[in-house]
Amino acid sequence: MKEQFLDRMKRYLGDEYEAYEQTLQEGMYRGIRINPCKSDIEEIKALSLCEMTPSKICSDSFYIPEDVAHLGNHPAHLAGLFYMQEPSASSAVEVLDVQAGDWVLDLCAAPGGKSTQIGAKLHHTGFLVSNEIDAKRAVILMSNMERMGFGECMITNTRPEILCEEMMGCFDKVLVDAPCSGEGMFKKHSKAMDDWSEEHVCACATRQQLILDSAYEALKQDGIMVYSTCTYSMEENEETVYAFLEKHPDMELIDAGVNFGRVGFPYKNLDHTLVRRILPMDQGEGHFIAKMKKHGPQQSVKLKKLTNDGLPSFVNDFLSNQLNEALPYHIVLYDKVYLKNTPFIKLKKTRILRQGILAGEIIKNRIEPHQHFYTASLLQNRYQHIYDMSEDECHAFLEGNQLSVSGYKGFIALSWHHHPIGFGKGDGMVIKNKYPKGMRIR
Ligand SMILES: C[S@@+](CC[C@H](N)C(=O)[O-])C[C@H]1O[C@@H](n2cnc3c(N)ncnc32)[C@H](O)[C@@H]1O
Incomplete structure (x- = not known):
């Protein structure tokens, strides 16, 4: 010292x-x-x-x-x-x-x-x-x-x-x-x-x-x-x-x-x-x-609130397929779809990395969901498709492996002890791993 x-x-x-x-x-x-x-x-x-x-x-x-x-x-x-x-x-x-x-x-x-x-x-x-x-x-x-x-x-x-x-x-x-x-x-x-x-x-x-x-x-x-x-x-x-x-x-x-x-x-x-x-x-x-x-006095700026963007029908389909209850506000920014419970606000000079829940990214005519959509605590009880993994399955999932679980088609929340931890995509035979590559455990 x-x-x-x-x-x-x-x-x-x-x-x-x-x-x-x-x-x-x-x-x-x-x-x-x-x-x-x-x-x-x-x-x-x-x-x-x-x-x-x-x-x-x-x-x-x-x-x-x-x-x-x-x-x-x-x-x-x-x-x-x-x-x-x-x-x-x-x-x-x-x-x-x-x-x-x-x-x-x-x-x-x-x-x-x-x-x-x-x-x-x-x-x-x-x-x-x-x-x-x-x-x-x-x-x-x-x-x-x-x-x-x-x-x-x-x-x-x-x-x-x-x-x-x-x-x-x-x-x-x-x-x-x-x-x-x-x-x-x-x-x-x-x-x-x-x-x-x-x-x-x-x-x-x-x-x-x-x-x-x-x-x-x-x-x-x-x-x-x-x-x-x-x-x-x-x-x-x-x-x-x-x-x-x-x-x-x-x-x-x-x-x-x-x-x-x-x-x-x-x-x-x-x-x-x-x-x-x-x-x-x-x-x-x-x-x-x-x-x-x-104690002030202090004036406050009036923040501009954004109105809901019209969502492409495939995004609406995805959201209604995944959630049993939607969130009231959504915007699309640079092809990314965000959800929120209260209105989005607009700032001009501040660099915003994220506002609300990032639901996914529009790629051509489909949406690729984002991890945030499945970790957001506000959505935890709203997923219509969810599979609760065993300890072994969860370990395999976190390492990046697909799950040998049949009977599921499309995007599905994957949970551990009933807590969503990520998601996968079922093809009826297996659930493909969508856990972000940078987060996988080795
Ligand atoms: C003590 S750390 C914050 C820890 C954090 N609150 C937490 O609980 O995890 C201080 C932070 O201030 C940031 N910082 C450095 N220079 C700054 C500046 N000029 N203005 C604002 N933040 C600054 C640092 O990058 C650092 O992340």
Whole structure:
């Protein structure tokens, strides 16, 4: 560990420094968070995946032993029943206190730990915009949102200032889980430690101010903003919040409203008792969370809603053949068919990777369904053609093999323990494998 970093930690922690130093010799906390849109605690426990210890931070989060292997390839994970997330990483969304019907912006969202948690809390109500500035990471975010089954959302890949200007004053809740110097992750990512320097900490703090200024624009009057990091430095935490509040006097730092973690470090006249810190001594990996309310006034842009496109008859036939109940909204964009429960919105400057559920792609005069159509939790009870695979069949399917199952013709949802995990196409004799090649297990 860099001496300069440890000296700073000594200054921050005083008498507790030794306890912190001790945690550096220990392993990382690991955990899983159950997806209530697809499963519940009883079901996951009954799978006996591993030892699961409840966390005090989030009722869906559990600590798991550090040495548990291969959970990522477990069918329950691939079907989106749970997300691998260390419990303290769920703290910021708990503070955000998402309510059904909220419009929520997750401005720095990849790989999607917090967006999938927000999606679960919204439970198909409201609207979630998950933005990631980095194109490659945005694709990972999209695949995690897809696996977990969310559709009442939009995945964007844009600079915060562009998105927040286009959606000015639209959101009840905004989460800024900011890029930071990652001091809380040094045990996990040694690269974060190699990159560490006081200059880097200050550069992160400058960037955080810019992101917060954009986030401010997107927040409604009376809306709630949560700012979080996974770093210890005061420059990126208390000092960032202080500078932001100085610049935006209509923002008020309010009580985080939770009883996990501990108060922040004292800084000027910031009420540090209102912010939360989770340190490794608190069964976490170094998180900071501040909750703020916007008193406004704040104008909101009026978003343009799209009307339903006329669908080609073969798409209508496909949808009525596959689903026993349709979703009310659909659009076709670049030959891709999307479905949604509420109207699609139109943005001009923001790069939208996906809005709604991607049902499939029109190729010549037919539709090739997409994996998202079969993982979307809103559709889970609507498939008219579904085959529940045995453990062996599911394993073979996830490896990319066809199923020797006769009697089915056409596209069919394939489930594990009655949870759709993908799809195939029957020819009466076998079901051909349509599990995306890049997702197959080897
Ligand atoms: C701490 S991570 C987010 C983790 C995510 N919220 C989760 O729970 O999975 C911060 C993200 O901010 C992104 N980022 C980097 N620079 C940014 C910028 N200038 N504006 C917005 N986001 C940025 C990074 O690519 C990274 O994905």
